[in-house]
Amino acid sequence: MSDDAHTPAAPRSAPAAPRSAPAAPRRAGTYRTFYSEPLTVASAQGCTITDTSGIDFLDAYNNVPVLGHSHPAIADAVHAQLLRANTHTRYLDDVVDAYSRDLLALLPQHIESVVYTCSGSEANDLALQVAAYSSMSEGVIVARRAYHGTTSATAAISPSLSPAPRDHVVTVDIPDADDPDFGRLLAGRVRRAAAELERRGHGTSAFVLDSTMTSEGIIAGEHVRLALAVDAVHDAGGFYIADEVQAGFFRTGTWWGYESLGVAPDLVTFGKPMGGGMPVAAVAGPRVVFSDFGGQQRYFNTFAGTPAPIAAAHTVLNALRDGGFGERVPEAGQRLGDGLSDALAEAGVDGRVRRAGLMVGVDLQPAAGDAARAGAWAGELVEAMYARRVLVSRTGPGDAVVKIRPPLVITDEEIDRLIEAFRGALEDVGSAYA
Template sequence: MSDDALPRRAGTYRTFYAEPIRVASAHGCTITDVHGVDHLDAYNNVPVLGHSHPGIAAAVHAELLRVNTHTRYVDEHVDDYAADLLALLPQHIEDVVFTCSGSEANDLALQVAAYTSMATGVIVARRAYHGTTSATAAISPSLSPAPRDHVVPVDIPSASAPDFEAQLAARVRAAAAELDRRGHGTAALVLDTTMTSEGIVAGEHVRLPAVIDAVHDAGGLFIADEVQAGFYRTGAWWGFEALGVAPDLVTFGKPMGGGMPVAAVAGPRVVFSDFGASQRYFNTFAGTPAPLAAAHTVLRTLRDGGFGERVPEAGRRLGGGLTEVLAAEGIEAEVRRAGLMVGIDLRPAVGGDERRAGELAAALVEAMRARRVLVSRTGPGDAVLKIRPPLVITDAEIDRLVDALRGSLGDVGAGG
């Protein structure tokens, strides 16, 4: 089949880029297409240690040769991973329940929150994405803007607003009051801790203590969605660390297994015990040895491989390079960054016109793809370039990414 014959959309699926990439192989931060052309992957956060990591492959292979059971049996390898994961979390987070995907993890967290709070209402960010199950799609306005009676979206303030915390806390209190008025009460506030779908919201003013106080005052739980932000993406183990809060429940996914399907919910033991005493949760494939072998390899490599120093260093190099290019080309844009999670908000470049900024972002994504560097876009009007390379990206690859943006700005006539 030729590239021209490839469908860009099939059913609910969509391919990336006007000219989709037919992948032949991928290693590290490089995706090679069927024509032998290499592309720098600066978008996929699933292969957190890079594509085709040999340690992950070896660990999974060994476990498949050792045992292949479902989750009704006790396995010390699973227990060891759970202990190592919990050791990286706040002390009150004592138990972990495994799932196969971030969607399932957030779905289970919603069930636990509803049981614990005896309420059904959920507060989310205006453009949130938390999964594709019925329950998580209902709290994901980015999938469908159709209003849901038990869900109240709130606008996220500007990351540069000095009163970010006070603004958001007031909006969450208003949302909780609205949920009370509708008869649902507040079960949870669910936030992706880098608020990726909002355009990556990060910075010195982005704090949440007063926001979480508002949720707790309403009787709800704070669910920290670490599916995108977790596992050193932000330069720390968890995105919530920069927000000055300790979550009631934490969900994990995507990079957790470095490409294998594994995810989880973690929280206080009493919460899971109470929930489990009256409601069963069982997942045949979640928490089985092979995917958790991949997850344990990811955890150990991140823990012991110097990523606590490398990710902030690489993030500064990337953020600084992008900022310099934009300034040199006369492009007004806001570069927001948490470790190696970077958003370039292009709305200031076109006087705040969201539609035009989205068109510019789309053009730049395609121009960079033509220069064999893969990024995407997100945020209001899809006007924010989204950059989140594997954490093993080298300085040379960072410089290549920055050079691709420089050239792409010229390609689309954005300079001056």
């Protein structure tokens, strides 16, 4: 790992005793906090968040600070650009050009152009616009519980936000990751979805998929392949959009999550960890596609791709490229996955650990189990780990999958602490199926 990978501060407090039964998270308008007693942040370094009482928490959830919180090289890069210039992309800037070249060099040869946005939602929104224009269709195929953003267009293709389906959107069920027929099953469902969109008069503009299928409970494994499904999308005249907002930048152990799926995207979107905490995201695709779209439809984003966030993004990219993360992330993920599996076995819990690098899900729903019951239990486990000063969340069907997604600089010692907190949380709350 490179010298500029930030070393986290040692925790200053021992795990506390478990708290009482959790209350509902606090809400204010459309916002809501994590945990029954919200965490108020005073500072953060590496994988440690310190609250206003001086108590340290292991951050095993936030993947925006991919190199850890408060990374000094990112801060220095942003500071230097704020003192130099802060124009928008109607002006040329060597900082932006250099990053664009380095980013595109990590993508398939046919991905030749990049357009910047401020958020993953905006990136997916723009990708939908490009796909609709190029395909002359508006129908979109997504996974049953997908999340792709909060703009009007991306919320419409995010059934995890609202279960009410839109007429131009058809959802598909993702097969079980362990099914050796995964690729053929998914392709058949995509073909049927495309036929339904054609019947409704929308046609197929895109199949949009988060490369780790995070909202589905994190789907990964040797059988999880997309080639046949992408063929089905192309046969219907649509684009395959790889949503790398959560899966990208070495989260899965490779630069991009789609690499393990055996396909190359027509368009790819980035966000979250891209700037290590700065608001920057992007869409990348073939030059001719963007040229055709830009020739007829005007797109401009005042704050996207300006020098300060791009300097942060370049710092992240360089650190990931030069820091040995291709070896470290699979190794760390294996250590974490094995430890969680051992903890489940020791507790007699029939759960499954699904993992793509350091994107880890612990599925607590047994075969033919009660998703609502498992989801409530997962919620108790998340709260019990919070009481033990470890931050995780949950996802998947019925929110029954504990979601673990730490900064990539997490150390072996911190992984072991996480595993011990999970083991202790299992003891604290007992089994939902006892």
